Amino acid sequence: DLKADTLAEMKRIYAALEIPVDEVELSRAVEKHAFENVPKHKKGPGTVRRRGTSGGWREDLTSSQTQIVESITTPILEEFYGER
Secondary structure, three states, rough: OOOHHHHHHHHHHHHOOOOOHHHHHHHHHHHHOOOOHHHHHHHOOOOOOOOOOOOOHHHHOOOHHHHHHHHHHHHHHHHHOOOO
C-alpha cells in the first residue's frame, strides 16, 4: 500500500497513531523521499535505498534465511493481527 499510494497510506498511518500532521508538509516529504527523486549516488547497492521495489527479500534471502525470519516474525504478527 505504501508503494501504490504513499501519501494516502502515510495519512492513514498518522491518523491511526493519532499523530497530528500538516498535510502539505507530509506531501512534500513523500515527494522528496520518493525513490525516483533520490539522487543516484544515494541509492542502489550498498545504500539504504537499494531498489525502490517491493518484495526484494524474495531474491535476497535463501530459503533457510526466510524460514528464520518467518519463525521470528510470525508470533509477533499473530499477537498484533491475529492468526494468519
